[in-house]
Amino acid sequence: MIPLPEPKPDILARRDEIVAALRAIVPGSALGGGLGEGVISEPLRLKPYETDGLSAYRQPPLAVVLPTSTEQVAAILRYCHRNGIRVVPRGAGTSLSGGALPLADAVVIGLMRMNRILEIDYDDRLAVVEAGVTNLGITKAVEGDGFFYAPDPSSQLACMIGGNVMMNSGGAHCLKYGVTANNLLGVKLVTIEGEVIGIGGSHLDAAGYDWLGLITGSEGQLGIVTEVTVRLLHAAEGARAMLVAFKANEIAGQAVDAIIASGIIPVALEFMDRPAIHACEAFAHAGYPLEAEAMLIIEVEGCAAEQDARLGEIRAICERFDPISVRVAQTAEESLAIWKGRKGAFGAVGRISPDYLCMDGTIPTSTLPEVLRRMGEMSDRYGLKVANIFHAGDGNLHPLIMFDANDPESFRRAEEFGADILKLCVEVGGCLTGEHGVGVEKRDLMGVQFAPHELDQQRRIKSAFDPQWLLNPAKVFPLDGLPEAALARAPARAAARAA
Amino acid sequence: MTDGLLSPATESELAGILRRATAGGEPLAIEGNGTKRALLRPVQAARTLTVRHLTGITLYRPQELILSARAGTPLPEIEAALAEKGQYLIAEPPDTTALFEAEAAETRPATIGGVVACNLSGPRRISAGAMRDHVMGVRLVNGQGEVVHSGGRVLKNVTGLDLCKLLTGSYGTLGVLTEVTLKVLPAPPDSATVAVSVRDLAAGVRVLSAGLGSPFGPSGAALLPGGAPELGLQGPTALLRLEDFSDSVRYRAESLAARLGREGDVTLLEAARSVPLWRAVRDAAPLGALPEEAIWRVSVRPSAAPGVAASLSRAFDAKLLLDWGGGLLWIAGPAEAATHAAVMAAARAAGGTWTLFRGPDGLRASSEVLPPEPAPLAAISARVKAALDPRGVLNPGRMHAGL
Numbered sequence: 001m002i003p004l005p006e007p008k009p010d011i012l013a014r015r016d017e018i019v020a021a022l023r024a025i026v027p028g029s030a031l032g033g034g035l036g037e038g039v040i041s042e043p044l045r046l047k048p049y050e051t052d053g054l055s056a057y058r059q060p061p062l063a064v065v066l067p068t069s070t071e072q073v074a075a076i077l078r079y080c081h082r083n084g085i086r087v088v089p090r091g092a093g094t095s096l097s098g099g100a101l102p103l104a105d106a107v108v109i110g111l112m113r114m115n116r117i118l119e120i121d122y123d124d125r126l127a128v129v130e131a132g133v134t135n136l137g138i139t140k141a142v143e144g145d146g147f148f149y150a151p152d153p154s155s156q157l158a159c160m161i162g163g164n165v166m167m168n169s170g171g172a173h174c175l176k177y178g179v180t181a182n183n184l185l186g187v188k189l190v191t192i193e194g195e196v197i198g199i200g201g202s203h204l205d206a207a208g209y210d211w212l213g214l215i216t217g218s219e220g221q222l223g224i225v226t227e228v229t230v231r232l233l234h235a236a237e238g239a240r241a242m243l244v245a246f247k248a249n250e251i252a253g254q255a256v257d258a259i260i261a262s263g264i265i266p267v268a269l270e271f272m273d274r275p276a277i278h279a280c281e282a283f284a285h286a287g288y289p290l291e292a293e294a295m296l297i298i299e300v301e302g303c304a305a306e307q308d309a310r311l312g313e314i315r316a317i318c319e320r321f322d323p324i325s326v327r328v329a330q331t332a333e334e335s336l337a338i339w340k341g342r343k344g345a346f347g348a349v350g351r352i353s354p355d356y357l358c359m360d361g362t363i364p365t366s367t368l369p370e371v372l373r374r375m376g377e378m379s380d381r382y383g384l385k386v387a388n389i390f391h392a393g394d395g396n397l398h399p400l401i402m403f404d405a406n407d408p409e410s411f412r413r414a415e416e417f418g419a420d421i422l423k424l425c426v427e428v429g430g431c432l433t434g435e436h437g438v439g440v441e442k443r444d445l446m447g448v449q450f451a452p453h454e455l456d457q458q459r460r461i462k463s464a465f466d467p468q469w470l471l472n473p474a475k476v477f478p479l480d481g482l483p484e485a486a487l488a489r490a491p492a493r494a495a496a497r498a499a
Numbered sequence: 500m501t502d503g504l505l506s507p508a509t510e511s512e513l514a515g516i517l518r519r520a521t522a523g524g525e526p527l528a529i530e531g532n533g534t535k536r537a538l539l540r541p542v543q544a545a546r547t548l549t550v551r552h553l554t555g556i557t558l559y560r561p562q563e564l565i566l567s568a569r570a571g572t573p574l575p576e577i578e579a580a581l582a583e584k585g586q587y588l589i590a591e592p593p594d595t596t597a598l599f600e601a602e603a604a605e606t607r608p609a610t611i612g613g614v615v616a617c618n619l620s621g622p623r624r625i626s627a628g629a630m631r632d633h634v635m636g637v638r639l640v641n642g643q644g645e646v647v648h649s650g651g652r653v654l655k656n657v658t659g660l661d662l663c664k665l666l667t668g669s670y671g672t673l674g675v676l677t678e679v680t681l682k683v684l685p686a687p688p689d690s691a692t693v694a695v696s697v698r699d700l701a702a703g704v705r706v707l708s709a710g711l712g713s714p715f716g717p718s719g720a721a722l723l724p725g726g727a728p729e730l731g732l733q734g735p736t737a738l739l740r741l742e743d744f745s746d747s748v749r750y751r752a753e754s755l756a757a758r759l760g761r762e763g764d765v766t767l768l769e770a771a772r773s774v775p776l777w778r779a780v781r782d783a784a785p786l787g788a789l790p791e792e793a794i795w796r797v798s799v800r801p802s803a804a805p806g807v808a809a810s811l812s813r814a815f816d817a818k819l820l821l822d823w824g825g826g827l828l829w830i831a832g833p834a835e836a837a838t839h840a841a842v843m844a845a846a847r848a849a850g851g852t853w854t855l856f857r858g859p860d861g862l863r864a865s866s867e868v869l870p871p872e873p874a875p876l877a878a879i880s881a882r883v884k885a886a887l888d889p890r891g892v893l894n895p896g897r898m899h900a901g902l
């Protein structure tokens with residue numbers, strides 16, 4: 001288990017007073033309970049907030065506060081700042097890296113009640129939404145008019161735009177449309193001092209430093225985002241998928257190279273290895289080729305004739321690589337059927353093994369066969385199964401490591417196996433995380449990718465925004481080497497327990 | 500200036516220079532080949548540090564869509580290497596040689612480091628992103644002479660704070676870039692332009708919005724107030740560019756033309772005429788700025804552009820070129836404090852931002868060439884600057900006076 005810092009005993013001791021102060025800022029509604037409530041402090045009702053998508057880690061917070069406006073967020077942060085109280089921002093809590101994991105002495109600031117769409121403008125192709133609007137909620141609001149918000153993480157039904165901004169989330173279609181950072185125009189940021197700053201706006205590329213770029217993907221380290229201006233795109237006339245099965249990972253990798261070399265950039269190019277194919281097929285009955293070692297799902301866009309042309313060219317390329325089977329969807333329904341297994345991949349693996357760790361490294365695409373081979377060896381060594389889903393166009397690899405949560409030894413091995421995989425990603429020229437963020441999960445691996453002085457450089461920038469290190473502590477940066485202010489103050493152990 | 504020129508041959512030599520500069524509190528102007536020396540404010544430094552001898556493509560993997568080069572590598576060298584594999588720089592950075600001709604002491608090509616440091620993006624920004632969207636990795640030397648890397652050589656990376664984006668567009672004030680890694684893409688084999696003659700700028704922006712809000716994915720959306728007479732396009736003309744495989748380009752151009760036909764006369768320009776036209780738009784040639792005129796870039800939401808244009812025309816004899824669906828206004832006019840004030844006021848009123856892109860030293864030194872940041876952000880800004888360049892030796896005064 002990855003260690004969390006000692007709670008500040010003085011803060012724990014002041015819990016009731018803090019809860020009362022927060023209640024004064026965000027009063028409960030007459031409805032009582034549920035989402036009407038401004039502050040949650042009863043232990044039982046804190047339960048839903050004690051973890052996120054990395055559910056092996058659990059820690060109830062001091063309290064949860066659910067503001068409904070930017071002004072309330074600013075008031076909460078001003079109060080917490082003045083009193084040296086740590087805060088953990090939270091959207092939907094789907095982070096897979098423990099980014100939204102509470103701390104015992106921290107106030108969780110949940111943005112889910114800030115869920116209004118403030119503006120939609122098709123002429124300027126933008127929408128202004130509050131941080132708690134779900135990713136899919138944006139697309140749902142505009143798809144009737146032919147528009148969409150491009151980044152589409154698999155969690156899009158639940159995850160919120162504020163969380164997407166902070167994780168710089170991607171999706172299956174980011175090969176063509178980019179990740180969150182490429183689809184933003186502006187945010188409203190509340191600093192730890194409670195100042196509200198407009199970053200960017202409704203125009204492209206604000207002059208001056210690219211604060212928007214720095215804030216995107218900063219995992220709640222620099223401030224709290226309450227409003228986001230996103231770019232809207234008009235949807236293509238249509239899209240269609242094909243499925244190609246291969247005899248070996250290497251061969252599938254070569255086919256991917258050949259497709260890119262031909263100048264075609266599909267909107268999606270997804271790779272699944274044998275264990276992933278089997279898991280998904282057992283779950284979704286999508287008709288996946290069980291005899292295959294590797295499989296690609298490739299999607300193109302355009303009018304029917306353009307789809308035919310591109311799919312035809314891709315088919316011709318794949319046929320040079322002795323595929324086991326090629327299945328080109330003829331209709332939208334057939335496309336959906338091809339995607340069905342892939343979209344249900346997490347659920348599918350969950351069926352085989354209720355507990356799994358979803359890893360997220362990026363590798364140079366050419367190293368895929370080597371990485372899969374070495375991962376196979378690790379899998380044997382650790383005695384744990386792994387299934388791989390890979391965004392083949394951009395090198396983002398998602399190994400799903402299956403373990404048994406009832407067996408602490410199995411979890412320990414799974415974590416070690418995961419760390420080894422990420423180290424391997426860095427070794428072959430890639431990185432620790434492509435889209436899920438560092439969070440708690442990869443915090444102590446940061447030294448694999450960055451030299452100590454490089455981490456210090458990043459920490460100094462964090463300090464420029466948050467000098468006392470109150471924003472989402474214990475995430476992203478290894479605990480050793482934190483500046484003095486962040487550690488304030490190592491409490492006597494006994495005192496911590498007593499509180 | 501050459502006697503004060505520091506031109507290290509290696510990154511570590513460069514780091515040593517910066518360590519000494521910081522130790523001695525000696526400010527340095529940071530350059531590649533100095534082609535954009537006249538952009539933003541004049542730097543207050545006796546000596547200049549150039550990365551022009553840090554050259555060469557260090558990694559190019561066409562199949563992985565990734566290219567790394569040392570910061571001083573000339574842009575044409577990179578473009579040639581990409582073209583050989585049928586690829587290109589996605590952000591289509593403008594060639595500013597012509598714009599800065601008068602100021603340039605010698606003619607050397609722009610370096611990739613300079614293009615990244617200025618976050619220069621061309622027409623394709625609207626569909627494919629800005630320069631900063633494609634910077635996947637950087638190596639930089641900070642003010643203290645530490646070599647720091649951020650990002651990497653893969654296309655998706657969220658490990659740690661994104662210094663690639665922070666450094667892109669920081670004009671050499673936060674660190675000296677020594678190497679950049681860019682995402683690149685296959686260059687589409689064909690292109691064409693749908694040109695629509697329009698009554699005025701407002702009608703033109705509406706046409707561009709209709710094109711960008713269609714399923715046909717234009718990769719350029721510009722508006723020439725005076726048309727392009729050499730192509731037979733008279734008066735205000737909206738341009739929508741398509742880039743793709745030939746069958747798609749043909750189909751999409753015809754579909755757009757059919758859709759936009761009722762807005763005005765439509766002319767279809769095939770690749771042979773379309774490519775040079777967009778190169779001209781990219782380099783702001785149709786702006787027709789005279790050598791003595793100042794040039795601004797103003798970024799607003801597209802629907803606000805006609806209003807900005809109208810208020811500028813009332814204030815002075817403004818020359819205009821609109822790109823990015825109307826959201827980017829290139830403006831030329833008399834290089835005077837009053838015109839600069841008019842540009843600032845118009846940009847502000849529209850909720851957008853401005854850049855004084857070119858102007859005489861006096862105007863640049865006495866102006867807010869970029870919008871000042873609101874106080875709480877300016878405070879953060881100063882702390883971030885100090886986190887990277889504690890003694891303020893890197894390009895002092897380049898973006899804002901006193902910073």
Ligand SMILES: Cc1cc2nc3c(=O)[nH]c(=O)nc-3n(C[C@H](O)[C@H](O)[C@H](O)COP(=O)(O)OP(=O)(O)OC[C@H]3O[C@@H](n4cnc5c(N)ncnc54)[C@H](O)[C@@H]3O)c2cc1C
Nearest residue numbers: 091092093094095099153154160162163166169170220225
């Ligand atoms: C089944 C499943 C599938 C997934 N698929 C994908 C995928 O395809 N691609 C992908 O990229 N990710 C994926 N994820 C990961 C996750 O959904 C994303 O990281 C998502 O962006 C998190 O959004 P959230 O609202 O749940 O944020 P949370 O988990 O609540 O928070 C994420 C981080 O952002 C901070 N934060 C949240 N809101 C704010 C705010 N308003 N201001 C400041 N900081 C804030 C939190 O402190 C935390 O550090 C998946 C997760 C699951 C469970």
